[in-house]
Amino acid sequence: MTKKGAIKLESLLPITAALIIAVALFGCFRFYTLKLNPVSDVLDINSKYTDILLEMRADTLLTAKAIVGENNVTLLNAKKENIASYAITDGKLIRTDHSKKSEKILIDKLKNGAFWTNANLPNLLTVRLLPADPAEIPFFTSFALRGYKHE
Amino acid sequence: MNISQKSKNKYSDSSTLIELLICLAILSSTLYPLVYMLQLSRPKHPSSQNEYLATLLAHHATEALVAKRALSPEFLPEIVSNSPVVVHKNSANRPHTLFDSLMPDGAQMNETNDPEVFWAFKPFNFSIDTYIADNNFYKVICQVNYTSNNLKSRIYFDKLISLNQSTSPANGGDSDD
Numbered sequence: 001m002t003k004k005g006a007i008k009l010e011s012l013l014p015i016t017a018a019l020i021i022a023v024a025l026f027g028c029f030r031f032y033t034l035k036l037n038p039v040s041d042v043l044d045i046n047s048k049y050t051d052i053l054l055e056m057r058a059d060t061l062l063t064a065k066a067i068v069g070e071n072n073v074t075l076l077n078a079k080k081e082n083i084a085s086y087a088i089t090d091g092k093l094i095r096t097d098h099s100k101k102s103e104k105i106l107i108d109k110l111k112n113g114a115f116w117t118n119a120n121l122p123n124l125l126t127v128r129l130l131p132a133d134p135a136e137i138p139f140f141t142s143f144a145l146r147g148y149k150h151e
Numbered sequence: 152m153n154i155s156q157k158s159k160n161k162y163s164d165s166s167t168l169i170e171l172l173i174c175l176a177i178l179s180s181t182l183y184p185l186v187y188m189l190q191l192s193r194p195k196h197p198s199s200q201n202e203y204l205a206t207l208l209a210h211h212a213t214e215a216l217v218a219k220r221a222l223s224p225e226f227l228p229e230i231v232s233n234s235p236v237v238v239h240k241n242s243a244n245r246p247h248t249l250f251d252s253l254m255p256d257g258a259q260m261n262e263t264n265d266p267e268v269f270w271a272f273k274p275f276n277f278s279i280d281t282y283i284a285d286n287n288f289y290k291v292i293c294q295v296n297y298t299s300n301n302l303k304s305r306i307y308f309d310k311l312i313s314l315n316q317s318t319s320p321a322n323g324g325d326s327d328d
Contacts, residue, residue, distance in 0.1 A: 016171070019175055023178070027182050028186075031190055119257065120251075121215065121252065123222065124252070128268070130268065136200075137201075137203060138268050141208070142210070142252075144214040144215070146217075146221075148218075
């Protein structure tokens with residue numbers, strides 16, 4: 001005795017095909033959107049560091065003088081106009097653009113950070129940021145103040 | 152067809168549909184490991200943490216060079232081979248002068264005064280290669296070398312310095328590559 005279904009095989013095939021295609025598309029979507037956690041963390045911190053690097057590099061190209069505070073630095077151009085300032089407050093590095101009067105959080109979850117210029121190289125601004133997560137690399141680099149004039 | 156036959160047919164219809172749905176569910180769930188394997192086989196982002204830190208250190212060295220040249224335009228860096236970035240306890244090699252200002256107070260970084268950054272910098276070595284190009288330009292290559300997964304890697308930034316200061320367009324006749 002053979003079983004007879006309510007739905008014919010011919011009408012089931014497109015439904016089955018559609019479901020398989022939908023699952024395959026969902027699989028592709030997950031493949032391109034999901035990231036493994038360690039990789040995404042690395043990408044996350046690297047992209048934040050790249051933002052800091054690009055912002056500070058653009059600012060220091062015009063900077064003639066850097067006024068360094070305990071946890072902040074203010075960059076001035078040759079006309080002594082304020083270009084931008086960077087401050088570490090509550091574990092966040094905040095860039096303040098004085099021309100646009102805007103603030104931007106470049107990175108958060110910092111353990112500490114510092115800005116300094118060296119006595120032998122007053123036209124070199126060094127930045128050091130230490131993330132709260134010890135597994136993440138520190139940010140350490142320097143920027144030559146391209147608008148600096150030796151007095 | 153009597154009532155009992157109709158109910159029998161209905162029962163057989165529904166069982167066919169359930170079997171089909173179970174098959175589809177199993178098929179769908181078997182696709183997930185396949186997707187996961189594809190995801191694992193994806194190449195990771197080329198910029199590892201060591202590579203990124205090496206880039207930051209090479210950037211620091213190049214910028215320090217630019218700053219030195221701005222203060223004393225006659226300064227030309229010499230060839231340096233594999234000098235450590237931080238002071239190693241059991242090594243006679245000293246870090247290059249471009250890495251003198253690793254601490255805010257100007258002190259040499261060691262494993263006691265800043266252990267977190269010290270251990271991050273320990274795998275890196277610094278080299279400078281120089282040569283004269285076209286008789287008018289002094290090419291400086293700042294390299295940061297490190298070993299990752301038993302492979303020697305390096306990050307380098309080039310700097311082209313004009314030896315003829317009178318023709319220098321700006322910035323002490325230097326240009327970034």
